[in-house]
Amino acid sequence: MRASPLISRRSLIRSTAGLAAASAMTMPAWARGQSLTHASQGFGEVSGERIALDVRGHHFGVGGRSGHAIAVNGSVPGPLLRLKEGQNVRIEVTNHLEEDTSIHWHGLLLPFQFDGVPGVSFPGIKPGETFTYEFPIRQNGTYWWHSHSGLQEQAGHYGPIIIESAQPDPRYDRDYVVLLSEFTPRHPHEIARLLKVGEHYFNNQMQTATEGDMPASERLMWGGMRMNPRDISDVTGSTYTFLINGHGPMDGLEYLFVPGERVRLRVINGSAMTFFNVRIPGVPMTVIAADGQEVSPVEVDEFQIGTAETYDVIVAPPAGSHALVAEAMDRSGMGVASLTSHKGHRATPPPLREPVTLTMADMGMGAMGGSHGGMDHGTGGSMAGMDHGSMDHSMRDTSKLPADVKVGPGLDMVAPMPMDRMDFPGLGLDTVDHRVLRYTDLKAARMNPHRMPTRSLEIHLTGNMERYMWSFDGKKFSAVTDDPIRFAYDERVRVKLVNDTMMAHPIHLHGHFFELVNGAGMMNQPLKHTVVVQPGSTATFDLTANEPGDWAFHCHLLYHMHAGMMQTVTVRPFPAPEEEA
Numbered sequence: 001m002r003a004s005p006l007i008s009r010r011s012l013i014r015s016t017a018g019l020a021a022a023s024a025m026t027m028p029a030w031a032r033g034q035s036l037t038h039a040s041q042g043f044g045e046v047s048g049e050r051i052a053l054d055v056r057g058h059h060f061g062v063g064g065r066s067g068h069a070i071a072v073n074g075s076v077p078g079p080l081l082r083l084k085e086g087q088n089v090r091i092e093v094t095n096h097l098e099e100d101t102s103i104h105w106h107g108l109l110l111p112f113q114f115d116g117v118p119g120v121s122f123p124g125i126k127p128g129e130t131f132t133y134e135f136p137i138r139q140n141g142t143y144w145w146h147s148h149s150g151l152q153e154q155a156g157h158y159g160p161i162i163i164e165s166a167q168p169d170p171r172y173d174r175d176y177v178v179l180l181s182e183f184t185p186r187h188p189h190e191i192a193r194l195l196k197v198g199e200h201y202f203n204n205q206m207q208t209a210t211e212g213d214m215p216a217s218e219r220l221m222w223g224g225m226r227m228n229p230r231d232i233s234d235v236t237g238s239t240y241t242f243l244i245n246g247h248g249p250m251d252g253l254e255y256l257f258v259p260g261e262r263v264r265l266r267v268i269n270g271s272a273m274t275f276f277n278v279r280i281p282g283v284p285m286t287v288i289a290a291d292g293q294e295v296s297p298v299e300v301d302e303f304q305i306g307t308a309e310t311y312d313v314i315v316a317p318p319a320g321s322h323a324l325v326a327e328a329m330d331r332s333g334m335g336v337a338s339l340t341s342h343k344g345h346r347a348t349p350p351p352l353r354e355p356v357t358l359t360m361a362d363m364g365m366g367a368m369g370g371s372h373g374g375m376d377h378g379t380g381g382s383m384a385g386m387d388h389g390s391m392d393h394s395m396r397d398t399s400k401l402p403a404d405v406k407v408g409p410g411l412d413m414v415a416p417m418p419m420d421r422m423d424f425p426g427l428g429l430d431t432v433d434h435r436v437l438r439y440t441d442l443k444a445a446r447m448n449p450h451r452m453p454t455r456s457l458e459i460h461l462t463g464n465m466e467r468y469m470w471s472f473d474g475k476k477f478s479a480v481t482d483d484p485i486r487f488a489y490d491e492r493v494r495v496k497l498v499n500d501t502m503m504a505h506p507i508h509l510h511g512h513f514f515e516l517v518n519g520a521g522m523m524n525q526p527l528k529h530t531v532v533v534q535p536g537s538t539a540t541f542d543l544t545a546n547e548p549g550d551w552a553f554h555c556h557l558l559y560h561m562h563a564g565m566m567q568t569v570t571v572r573p574f575p576a577p578e579e580e581a
Contacts, residue, residue: 043159043246044079049089051081053103055125055147056096060156060183063241063248067185069156070097070147077179077246077270078145078159085140085166091133093125100124100149103133104510104552105161106308107143107292107529110135112549115510117148119481120552120568124149140165141292142266142310144179151188153558154272162266163292171288172264172314176255180278180305180326180335181270182240183248188272192559195234195468231465231502232356232427234559235273237333242274244326244335252346253337259319263339264288266312269305272558275329275504275532277304277429278311280322280339281350285313287437293513293527294445303437304329304426306506306532308556311437315339323347329427329504331355356428358502358535401500405460406474410564412464415500421537422518427504439518442526448515450523453494453542457485461499461507461533461555461565468563470501470555476564477554484568485553487545489575496540499533505560506532507539509569510551514541530556548574 046053053072060069060076072078083089095101102124104116114133118124125131146158160177184191247253257263265285267278279285279302286297289312297314305311321340324347328334331352338347401407401414425436463470470476487493494517497507508530515525517540525542533539554566 043075043077044073045082046073046079047082049087051089051091053078053091053093054096055093055101055157057098058156062183062243062246063250065183065185065241068187069183070101070152071156072159075246076156076183077181078157080159080177081145081161083137083161083163085137085163087137089133089135089137092130093133094130095125095127098127100126101152101157102147102149103145103157104148105133105143105145106508107141107310108135108161109138109511109513109547112511112547112551115549115551117510117552120550137163139163139292141289141294142177142268142312143292144268144270144308144310146270148552151192151272151558151562154184154188154191156183158270160266160268160270171262173261174257174263176263176265177245178255178265178267178278178324178326178337179243179245179270180268180274180276181243181246182235182272182274183243184235184239184241186239188558191235191239192562195559195563231358232330233273233275233328233332234503234557236330237328240274240328240333242276242326242328242333242335244324244337247337249334249336249349254343254346255324255337255339256343257317257339257341259341260316262314262316264312264314265324266310267305268310269307271307273307275304275306275426275506276326276335277302277329277426278324278326279303280315280317280324283315283317283322283339284435285315287441288312288314288445290442290526291513291528291530295526296443296445296524298437298441299435300437300441301434302429302432304429304532306504306530306556307558308506308508308530309528309532317341321345321347323349325349327352329356331428353428358427401460402458402473404473405462406471408474409467410464410469410471410476411462411474411500412466413500413502415498415536418498418500418536418538420540421534422516422539424534424537426532427535439516439526439531440520442516442518443520443524444515444526447523448525448527450525451492451544453492455491456494456496458496458498459485461497461501461505463501463503463560463565465501465503468559470560470563470565472553472565472567477561477566478564480567484550484570487543487569487571489545489548489571489573491545493543493545494540495543496538497531497533498538499535502535503557504532504534505565506530506556507554508556509543509553511547511549512543512545512551514543516541545569545571547571 058071115121140163143161324337326335422439513527551569554561
């Protein structure tokens with residue numbers, strides 16, 4: 001039976017079509033009214049040794065907004081892929097669009113030719129064609145998949161992945177996916193065009209000349225640099241409806257539990273452009289994994305999750321209904337669901353908090369006072385009397401940059417005193433009165449073999465916000481396609497990312513996990529595939545380049561990548577094949 005082109009909430013929970021004899025597909029237990037051992041809560045599920053995925057254009061509506069979408073197996077988001085550690089999988093992707101498409105398996109270790117990045121690891125999937133991805137499953141944990149073609153990810157071309165461990169995990173009784181994303185009726189290319197016209201186009205929270213408690217001198221300084229302290233997110237709730245598993249805030253999405261159960265929530269940020277602050281007011285969360293990799297348990301009340309990151313948490317909620325809130329970092333909207341022991345009961349979410357305002361630390365001015373390194377607006381750290389002209393010059397002084405950073409129109413700011421901010425919980429969360437996760441809280445649950453780096457590499461995150469130009473080292477991807485970042489196979493390198501811009505960037509390296517240099521012991525540095533580099537700051541990781549091939553390296557804010565903040569990493573030579581015994 002053909003799916004309706006209009007995807008309703010009901011259609012999202014329908015099991016999706018595939019290879020009947022080869023794919024094992026099951027309707028989530030919650031949709032059948034049975035025991036909730038595993039549940040995808042909003043989309044179909046596919047599993048088995050062979051899986052079929054069909055990509056088609058659709059229409060999607062949620063929260064009073066409707067427009068163009070891309071559905072995979074008839075739903076937005078696409079189906080949950082449930083895989084098992086140690087299996088081999090063959091995934092046949094058929095493109096029914098009128099343009100090329102692709103699927104990248106975000107966070108999976110696999111041969112580079114199946115990584116799914118057109119122009120880097122394969123040519124893409126032409127209209128009407130089928131491409132077969134085939135690779136062994138070498139890991140377990142929480143991951144996701146998405147298109148790497150054009151801006152299709154924004155239109156709904158994404159979905160979750162759960163890889164079950166070869167060993168059962170006794171720490172929880174119930175297992176849920178919490179896939180965070182956003183929907184807009186605007187076509188992604190229109191959004192890209194409007195951001196080029198004016199980078200504040202979607203921001204309705206810009207600070208006026210008389211608003212707030214900022215001293216006049218500081219306000220003049222911001223104006224002189226053509227910057228606004230409320231420039232937190234490029235695309236906001238003015239055009240986005242924030243989703244959890246494809247459901248808007250008014251849809252009444254429920255995660256059911258029985259009092260006394262321990263519930264594992266696999267939180268995936270599958271958005272195009274949104275950082276989310278996740279909390280369940282009154283219910284502590286124990287973080288047990290980051291980016292699919294186990295960490296020593298740490299109990300928090302809230303955490304910020306950057307685009308493309310995943311966190312697994314365990315909660316033991318008391319009887320009743322509890323609001324699961326994913327508030328956009330700029331506080332322009334939120335995704336909402338109910339974690340409830342009473343079917344049909346909705347929890348009341350908290351109101352949106354006050355908008356976030358950037359500080360001096362976010363300009364790369366270092367620790368100059370204030371709650372997150374910003375200026376104290378009281379007497380101790382006032383900017384009164386400071387030479388703002390000199391400061392403006394300092395923030396544009398390109399003499400601080402390495403020689404290989406290209407200085408030109410794509411670079412309009414240099415962080416004068418960038419500092420490591422691994423202990424920073426995320427914009428807007430440094431002043432709350434409860435426990436918030438920080439990168440410095442993360443420690444690998446199992447010791448990693450440690451080798452000292454033999455080389456260091458510094459990469460600058462650069463941009464011109466006014467022209468909406470984004471790059472690495474001042475060079476857009478289109479200008480460096482023949483000049484990749486080169487690593488020798490099995491080389492150990494310490495990579496320092498320097499964010500010369502005033503926006504947070506989630507930087508993702510394909511095909512590898514790296515170790516965050518976050519203050520943990522040398523053998524307990526946490527493994528991640530994506531790291532958020534805070535505005536005007538640095539972040540450092542140790543990489544063992546042991547996955548040969550060509551890999552994408554980019555900011556995972558979709559329109560930043562589209563505008564040029566991407567590079568190719570090449571790992572060579574290929575190791576000699578192991579001789580058979």
